[in-house]
Each structure stands twice: as C-alpha cells, then as structure tokens.
Amino acid sequence: MIQFEQVSKVYPGGQKALLNVNFHLEQGEMAFLTGHSGAGKSTLLKLITVIERATAGKVSINGHDIAKVSRKHVPYLRRNIGMIFQNHNLLMDKTVFDNVALPLVIEGFSHGEIKKRVGAALDMVGLYGKERHSPVMLSGGEQQRVGIARAIVNKPPIILADEPTGNLDPKLSMDILRLFETFHDAGTTVLIATHDLGLIARMKYRTLTLRKGTMVGGETDEPLTPNMAEVTR
Numbered sequence: 148m149i150q151f152e153q154v155s156k157v158y159p160g161g162q163k164a165l166l167n168v169n170f171h172l173e174q175g176e177m178a179f180l181t182g183h184s185g186a187g188k189s190t191l192l193k194l195i196t197v198i199e200r201a202t203a204g205k206v207s208i209n210g211h212d213i214a215k216v217s218r219k220h221v222p223y224l225r226r227n228i229g230m231i232f233q234n235h236n237l238l239m240d241k242t243v244f245d246n247v248a249l250p251l252v253i254e255g256f257s258h259g260e261i262k263k264r265v266g267a268a269l270d271m272v273g274l275y276g277k278e279r280h281s282p283v284m285l286s287g288g289e290q291q292r293v294g295i296a297r298a299i300v301n302k303p304p305i306i307l308a309d310e311p312t313g314n315l316d317p318k319l320s321m322d323i324l325r326l327f328e329t330f331h332d333a334g335t336t337v338l339i340a341t342h343d344l345g346l347i348a349r350m351k352y353r354t355l356t357l358r359k360g361t362m363v364g365g366e367t368d369e370p371l372t373p374n375m376a377e378v379t380r
C-alpha cells in the first residue's frame with residue numbers, strides 16, 4: 148500500500164532528514180513510527196502526503212509512484228489519506244460540525260449527505276451530540292477526537308497520525324489508540340508517529356524506527372531482534 152524504496156530527503160538548506168529509507172506497509176496494516184526528536188518522522192509522513200517531495204528514491208501508494216502525481220492532482224491523492232496532527236489544527240471559530248464537515252464541503256457533498264456522514268464520524272469517536280459546540284468548549288482529548296473525526300469522515304483508506312497523543316494523559320492516549328485500532332479492524336491502513344514508547348510497548352503492532360534519518364528497525368514485519376528492541380528503548 149505504502150512503499151519507500153531508497154528514499155532520501157534533503158531540505159533546501161542542506162539539512163538531511165531521511166537517508167535511503169526502505170519499508171513497505173501492507174494494505175490494512177497498522178504500524179508505529181518512532182525515533183528521537185529530529186529523526187525524520189514528520190518528514191516521512193510529509194512525503195506520503197506530498198507536503199514535501201523526496202530528493203531521491205521512490206515513494207509509492209498502491210503501486211503508483213507519487214513523484215509522477217502533478218501538483219494539480221495532489222488534492223485527489225490526499226483524499227485517500229486522513230491526516231491527524233498533535234495540535235489537531237481545528238478552526239476554533241467554527242463549530243465541531245463545521246470542522247468535521249470541512250473535507251466533505253471541499254469535495255462538494257450534498258448538505259444531507261454531509262449531515263449523515265458527520266453524525267456517523269462523531270458517533271464513532273464518541274462525540275455524538277456535540278455538533279453545535281465550539282472546540283474551545285471541549286477538553287484536549289475531545290478536541291483530538293474532533294480532529295480524528297475530520298480525518299476519517301470521508302472514509303480514507305489510509306490514516307497517518309503525527310504525535311496524536313502528545314498532549315494527552317496515558318488513559319486518554321490509550322483510548323485514542325483503541326480508536327485507531329477500530330479503523331484498522333475495519334481495513335484501514337494506519338501509521339502513527341509517536342515518541343511514546345510505553346504506549347507502543349502495550350500494543351502488538353510493527354514499529355518502524357528512525358535514527359538520524361535512517362531506518363534502524365521494523366523495515367520488515369519480522370519480530371524485533373533483541374538489538375532492535377534496544378534501539379527502540
């Protein structure tokens with residue numbers, strides 16, 4: 148589903164963010180992406196969403212080389228990807244409904260269809276009945292769930308999350324991960340970038356580990372060797 152072959156990324160200032168990264172995420176797989184601050188996690192996610200382009204190597208989604216996607220077609224590619232951010236990027240002057248509806252409005256769905264889908268997405272994240280609230284009236288965990296509802300409202304086959312539990316306590320973090328698990332159970336491919344090794348350790352998924360831009364563990368779906376376990380600690 149998502150494949151990196153010898154992918155490198157050097158930013159215009161010369162900063163090397165990724166070096167010869169290889170991995171393949173199967174359709175419907177759920178995996179974690181970890182590594183120290185500055186290891187390249189966000190850059191890797193930005194290459195998948197074409198916020199950044201690779202300097203070398205090949206990034207493919209469903210077998211399509213995304214270097215060949217023209218700027219005009221990038222929005223169509225992004226419709227297949229639900230992106231979740233640590234700071235959830237909500238519009239604070241809009242209601243919960245309007246925030247979640249945004250991707251559907253952009254895609255031109257009818258009012259009736261939007262209402263139905265937003266209701267279903269809010270139900271799924273446990274926020275049914277909060278449509279008319281402003282995000283500022285919600286707790287941090289609830290705001291994060293609004294961001295998740297917005298990411299999944301158009302039922303994308305891929306979910307990417309960048310530190311989705313960064314500001315949350317352990318119980319809420321676990322709740323959010325269980326939510327990702329329900330999307331995974333429904334067949335969605337899920338990749339979660341996180342520093343939270345405690346959280347990763349409690350779940351059974353493959354962990355891709357970056358160190359200074361190089362993938363040092365999890366490239367294959369083999370179980371971690373003791374050495375790799377050391378690296379991820």
Ligand SMILES: Nc1ncnc2c1ncn2[C@@H]1O[C@H](COP(=O)(O)OP(=O)(O)OP(=O)(O)O)[C@@H](O)[C@H]1O
Binds near residue numbers: 183184186191
């Ligand atoms: N737009 C940019 N221009 C120049 N260098 C950048 C840019 N974005 C990231 N970098 C550099 O690329 C490297 C990888 O950054 P990235 O944000 O991908 O790391 P990260 O693992 O997500 O870090 P964190 O966990 O702190 O968010 C870092 O050295 C960073 O300074």
